Every structure is written in structure tokens, then in C-alpha cells.
Amino acid sequence: MSDNAHVPEKLTKNQSLVMGALEKASGPLSAYTILDELRAEGLRAPLQVYRALEKLVEFGRAHRLESINAFVACRHTDCDGHKAIAFMICEQCGHVREIGDSALAGQLQLLAEQSRFTMKSSIVELRGVCCEC
Amino acid sequence: MSDNAHVPEKLTKNQSLVMGALEKASGPLSAYTILDELRAEGLRAPLQVYRALEKLVEFGRAHRLESINAFVACRHTDCDGHKAIAFMICEQCGHVREIGDSALAGQLQLLAEQSRFTMKSSIVELRGVCCEC
DNA sequence: TTAGAAATGTTATACTATTACAAGATTGTT
DNA sequence: AACAATCTTGTAATAGTATAACATTTCTAA
Numbered sequence: 001m002s003d004n005a006h007v008p009e010k011l012t013k014n015q016s017l018v019m020g021a022l023e024k025a026s027g028p029l030s031a032y033t034i035l036d037e038l039r040a041e042g043l044r045a046p047l048q049v050y051r052a053l054e055k056l057v058e059f060g061r062a063h064r065l066e067s068i069n070a071f072v073a074c075r076h077t078d079c080d081g082h083k084a085i086a087f088m089i090c091e092q093c094g095h096v097r098e099i100g101d102s103a104l105a106g107q108l109q110l111l112a113e114q115s116r117f118t119m120k121s122s123i124v125e126l127r128g129v130c131c132e133c
Numbered sequence: 134m135s136d137n138a139h140v141p142e143k144l145t146k147n148q149s150l151v152m153g154a155l156e157k158a159s160g161p162l163s164a165y166t167i168l169d170e171l172r173a174e175g176l177r178a179p180l181q182v183y184r185a186l187e188k189l190v191e192f193g194r195a196h197r198l199e200s201i202n203a204f205v206a207c208r209h210t211d212c213d214g215h216k217a218i219a220f221m222i223c224e225q226c227g228h229v230r231e232i233g234d235s236a237l238a239g240q241l242q243l244l245a246e247q248s249r250f251t252m253k254s255s256i257v258e259l260r261g262v263c264c265e266c
Numbered sequence: 267t268t269a270g271a272a273a274t275g276t277t278a279t280a281c282t283a284t285t286a287c288a289a290g291a292t293t294g295t296t
Numbered sequence: 297a298a299c300a301a302t303c304t305t306g307t308a309a310t311a312g313t314a315t316a317a318c319a320t321t322t323c324t325a326a
Contacts, residue, residue, distance in 0.1 A: 012273060012322095032312070045276060050314065055273095066199040067256050069282095069313065086241070088250045097248055107240050108219070108259060115230055116264035117221045123200050125256040126241060131249035145304065165281070178307060183283065188304095202282065202313095267326100274321065282313065290305070296298085 007059045017041050018052035019073070022062055027094050028070035065089065065096065067125045076100055084108055084122050090130035097130065140192045150174050151185035152206065155195055160227050161203035198222065198229065200258045209233055217241055217255050223263035230263065 011019055021034045029037075035049045043049065053071055056062035062071050065087055075098045076085070083100035090096070104124065112119040144152060154167045162170075168182045176182065186204055189195035195204050198220060208231045209218070216233035223229070237257065245252040 014274075030313080046314070047276085047316095048274075051273080066258070086244055088245060088248055088252075090250075091253070097250065099244060099248065101244060104240055104244065107237055108257070111219055111232060111234060111237065112221065112259055112261065115221055115232065117223075117230065117259065118262040119221075119259045120224070120261040121259075123256065123258040123260070124241070125199070126245055126250065126252045126254075127256070128245065128253040129251040147305075163282080179283070180285095180307085181305075184304080269326090270324085272321105272323070275319085277318090278316085280313100280315070282311100284311070285309085287308095288306085290303105292303070293301085295300085 011056075011061075012052075014043070014048055014052045015055055017043065018049055019056055019061060022056075022071060022073040025073075028065055028068060028072045028096055030070050034071070063087070063098070065125060066123055067127065072096055072098070074098070084124060086124040086126060088126045088128065088130065090133055091127055092129050092133035095130050095132065144189075144194075145185075147176070147181055147185045148188055150176065151182055152189055152194060155189075155204060155206040158206075161198050161201060161205045161229050163203050167204070196220070196231070198258060199256055200260065205229055205231070207231070217257060219257040219259060221259045221261065221263065223266055224260055225262050225266035228263050228265065 017038050018034055021037050022029060031046060031049045031053060034053075035043055035046055038049070053062065053064070057064055057071075060076075061074055063074055063085065064071050068089065072087075082105060083102045084105035086099045086101060086104060088097040088099070105122075108122050108124075109119060150171050151167055154170050155162060164179060164182045164186060167186075168176055168179055171182070186195065186197070190197055190204075193209075194207055196207055196218065197204050201222065205220075215238060216235045217238035219232045219234060219237060221230040221232070238255075241255050241257075242252060
């Protein structure tokens with residue numbers, strides 16, 4: 001929703017490690033799972049992971065799933081900032097699908113305006129069962 | 134979104150205590166804040182609060198705000214189950230506004246159907262600044 | 267080169283949530 | 297009334313998630 005901060009072309013060492021772990025994963029990962037996977041690469045403390053995650057989310061390279069305290073790599077193909085992102089989280093298999101939708105963004109913006117609320121970002125997470133399950 | 138479970142007319146002792154704390158509060162409360170407030174009434178352990186909260190959420194009497202790990206009493210006047218609930222969370226003052234909207238529910242249902250996703254419940258939280266701030 | 271900013275390393279701690287087990291209360295039957 | 301099934305409670309221990317504080321290093325732009 002917001003693209004204020006400048007996004008560096010190159011990630012730092014820890015950011016790269018964490019981004020790699022997220023991209024390699026088939027589903028969402030918790031910060032501590034990431035840490036465990038990266039101990040072999042030298043990471044030792046939660047904060048190293050949390051700091052990297054914070055930046056990655058800021059850059060739009062990763063997302064945080066609030067309802068499950070986990071993180072995923074951004075799978076967005078056409079992330080133009082005019083779309084709200086909705087996550088569909090399968091409660092059976094844990095699979096997460098990320099959808100960017102501009103109609104949804106408009107809907108949320110409308111709701112916010114009706115309440116004179118200045119929306120900075122939106123969180124949309126649908127819980128249910130995916131088509132595979 | 135789901136109204137399967139039957140809602141008892143009377144709350145149990147701990148449920149009443151927790152519901153009272155939520156209703157008295159002007160904003161969202163964390164489980165541990167609720168616990169601290171209710172120590173005077175005899176509550177001693179987090180689980181007593183979490184169990185009550187679980188039921189209250191199930192009954193639709195309270196909501197959980199996923200993005201801030203906190204709970205609020207339901208302020209819904211016309212909760213008919215055909216509406217999605219959106220929360221607007223002010224990052225300045227902490228105020229939370231709850232809005233039920235059927236157009237939003239339709240939008241989310243549409244998105245889910247397009248992905249052949251069976252939606253059980255939805256989480257919509259807008260972060261920003263309220264009209265007071 | 268040097269000052270400021272950003273990133274890192276480390277320890278400790280705070281905050282959030284659940285597991286496991288025992289006991290008491292409620293409800294609906296025989 | 298007695299019984300079983302179910303729900304609620306109490307308690308202790310532990311698991312899981314996240315940040316504060318401080319020291320140090322690396323990067324970057326003037």
C-alpha cells in the first residue's frame with residue numbers, strides 16, 4: 001500500500017539469507033524456523049532474523065501473515081501499489097495464496113473514507129480450505 | 134462469518150469477568166492486561182483468560198485483533214452474518230473502529246471463489262490514523 | 267578521511283499462548 | 297437419587313513470539 005521508502009537493489013548479508021530461506025520454502029515460515037534453518041550459515045539470535053524480516057517486509061519482498069505469526073516471500077507478479085493484497089490460508093495443508101486486487105483496494109479505501117480514517121496499510125487474510133484439500 | 138455453534142444466553146463466571154473487562158475498556162486489551170485487571174476478582178493464570186476469550190470470540194461477543202494481539206468487545210449493532218467485519222486501528226491513539234460491511238463480504242467471497250478457496254472466516258484490519266488524530 | 271547512517275552481534279528480557287493433568291460443576295438421563 | 301457425559305475451572309510448567317539495550321562493525325556520501 002505504501003512505497004515511500006527506497007528499495008535497495010542489493011540486500012545485505014542477513015537479508016539475503018532470510019530472503020533465501022523464504023524463497024526456498026513452500027509455505028509460510030516463523031521467524032524461529034528461519035533462525036533454525038540459518039544457524040548453519042552463522043545466524044545465532046532471533047533479532048538477526050527479525051531485523052532482516054522487518055526490512056524485507058518494508059521493501060515489499062516479503063509479507064507477514066498476522067493470523068499465524070509467519071512470513072512468506074512475495075509472490076506478486078504485478079505489484080503496482082494500487083492493489084490490496086489478500087492472503088488465503090488453508091487450515092488443512094497450510095498453503096498460502098497471495099492475491100493482489102484493485103477492486104478490493106477500492107472497497108477498503110471507500111470504507112476508510114466513510115469513517116474519515118486515513119488508511120496506511122491493509123491486512124486481509126482469509127481462513128478456510130484451499131482447492132487442493 | 135460462521136454461526137454454527139450455539140450461543141448460550143448466560144456466560145460462565147470467568148467468561149463474564151473477561152467480557153466485563155472488555156466492555157469497560159475504551160480500547161483493545163491484551164490477554165495479560167485482562168488478567169492483571171481481574172486478579173482482584175480471583176483470576177490467577179493466563180489460561181483462565183485465554184479460555185474465556187476463546188469462547189467469547191466463538192459466541193461473537195468479542196473479536197481478536199490479529200495484528201496487535203489484542204481483544205475487543207463486539208460493538209456490532211446489526212451483526213447478521215452476511216457481513217465481513219473490518220477493523221480500523223489508529224496507530225496514533227490506539228482507537229479501534231469496527232465496521233460490518235456486506236459489500237466487502239461479497240468482494241472477499243468473490244476473490245475466494247476465483248481461487249476455488251472455501252472461506253471459513255475473514256480477517257480485515259486497516260492500519261492508519263483515525264479522524265480524531 | 268571522516269562523520270553519519272545503517273547493519274551486525276550478543277545478552278537478556280518481555281510478551282503471547284498452549285500442553286498436560288487434576289478436580290469441580292452442570293446437565294440430562296435412567 | 298444416582299449415574300455418566302460434558303463442560304468449566306484451577307494450577308503448574310513450558311513453548312513460542314518479539315523487543316530493549318548496548319557494543320561494534322560496515323557502508324556511504326560529503
